[in-house]
Amino acid sequence: MDNPVSPRDAASSPDGANSSSRAGAPNGASAPVGADARAVGEVLLEIQGVETYYGPLRALSDVSLTVTEGTVTVILGSNGAGKSTLLGTIMGVLDGQPQCGTITFGGERIDGMATEKIVRTGISYVPEGRRVFPELSVRENLAVGAYTVRDRQSTRRTLDRVYDYFPLLADRQTQPAGTLSGGEQQMLAIGRALMNGPRLLLLDEPSLGLAPILVRQVFDIISQICDEGVTVLLVEQNARMALKVADDGVVLENGELVVSGTAQELADNDEVEELYMGTASTTSELGTAPYSSEQGARHDVDQES
Numbered sequence: 001m002d003n004p005v006s007p008r009d010a011a012s013s014p015d016g017a018n019s020s021s022r023a024g025a026p027n028g029a030s031a032p033v034g035a036d037a038r039a040v041g042e043v044l045l046e047i048q049g050v051e052t053y054y055g056p057l058r059a060l061s062d063v064s065l066t067v068t069e070g071t072v073t074v075i076l077g078s079n080g081a082g083k084s085t086l087l088g089t090i091m092g093v094l095d096g097q098p099q100c101g102t103i104t105f106g107g108e109r110i111d112g113m114a115t116e117k118i119v120r121t122g123i124s125y126v127p128e129g130r131r132v133f134p135e136l137s138v139r140e141n142l143a144v145g146a147y148t149v150r151d152r153q154s155t156r157r158t159l160d161r162v163y164d165y166f167p168l169l170a171d172r173q174t175q176p177a178g179t180l181s182g183g184e185q186q187m188l189a190i191g192r193a194l195m196n197g198p199r200l201l202l203l204d205e206p207s208l209g210l211a212p213i214l215v216r217q218v219f220d221i222i223s224q225i226c227d228e229g230v231t232v233l234l235v236e237q238n239a240r241m242a243l244k245v246a247d248d249g250v251v252l253e254n255g256e257l258v259v260s261g262t263a264q265e266l267a268d269n270d271e272v273e274e275l276y277m278g279t280a281s282t283t284s285e286l287g288t289a290p291y292s293s294e295q296g297a298r299h300d301v302d303q304e305s
């Protein structure tokens with residue numbers, strides 16, 4: 001799509017996503033919340049035959065994936081499957097990687113590009129572990145996120161948008177980010193990533209460590225962000241929640257992409273259900289990779305849905 005809707009555009013034109021409808025969108029009563037009505041565009045991100053190494057260890061093998069503009073795509077997989085490595089590879093934060101393959105964003109090759117340049121092409125990244133600048137206030141953290149944007153008025157509009165998504169941040173503008181709770185820091189990290197006005201937002205485990213009510217809030221906001229025109233590529237272990245807001249999904253196993261399809265296809269896939277949605281008696285209710293500190297939250301969410 002030639003004219004993407006960034007958060008700042010969305011602020012002035014709240015319903016301004018493109019108008020094409022999604023081919024093959026999941027339907028039926030159990031279709032993912034928000035995903036079925038979403039307007040989508042063309043391929044925004046195309047990954048082809050990517051291989052990423054840590055020294056001699058091959059962490060990604062021949063990974064190919066396309067992300068369509070205006071959608072949420074979820075990457076599922078167990079601990080160590082290579083999910084974070086894939087996001088890091090897209091962002092160019094892993095030295096000399098990918099060693100093979102191509103990554104194209106909006107028609108432009110970005111593999112081998114410096115991370116800062118990748119950010120300027122319109123990709124924002126919230127890495128695992130919600131890294132905020134602890135000494136800086138909430139407002140200062142958000143200002144840092146807007147460093148690629150020169151137009152002060154659009155920065156102001158995006159800031160208002162972020163405060164709309166996360167009213168709590170508006171109330172805590174002067175509070176040092178390091179004193180926010182974990183959930184609040186996650187919201188700040190997402191808000192900061194939006195300040196750049198991205199076309200594509202990469203989120204690595206945004207629900208990790210959050211209480212069930214916050215998990216729901218974060219997924220609602222992800223859905224809303226996408227509905228307003230920002231494409232989202234999301235790593236999640238909370239497959240059940242993620243597949244509700246996602247349009248498409250893939251499963252990584254040992255660095256290889258083993259399943260891909262619509263979110264509905266993944267939700268209907270017995271193996272995905274057994275391994276990542278915790279319905280089989282032989283597996284953890286929380287998937288194959290329980291983080292013990294998170295079990296309570298994930299369990300509660302799964303019970304609710």
Ligand SMILES: Nc1ncnc2c1ncn2[C@@H]1O[C@H](COP(=O)(O)OP(=O)(O)OP(=O)(O)O)[C@@H](O)[C@H]1O
Pocket residue numbers: 054057059077078079080081082083084085086128289
């Ligand atoms: N800096 C590194 N140096 C060496 N090996 C690494 C490094 N980072 C990751 N790895 C290895 O690469 C593989 C993929 O790791 P990655 O962090 O991408 O997995 P993940 O799917 O994100 O897992 P998790 O769900 O636990 O976050 C793992 O075997 C991991 O040990």
Ligand SMILES: [Mg+2]
Pocket residue numbers: 083084085128204
């Ligand atoms: Mg990870």
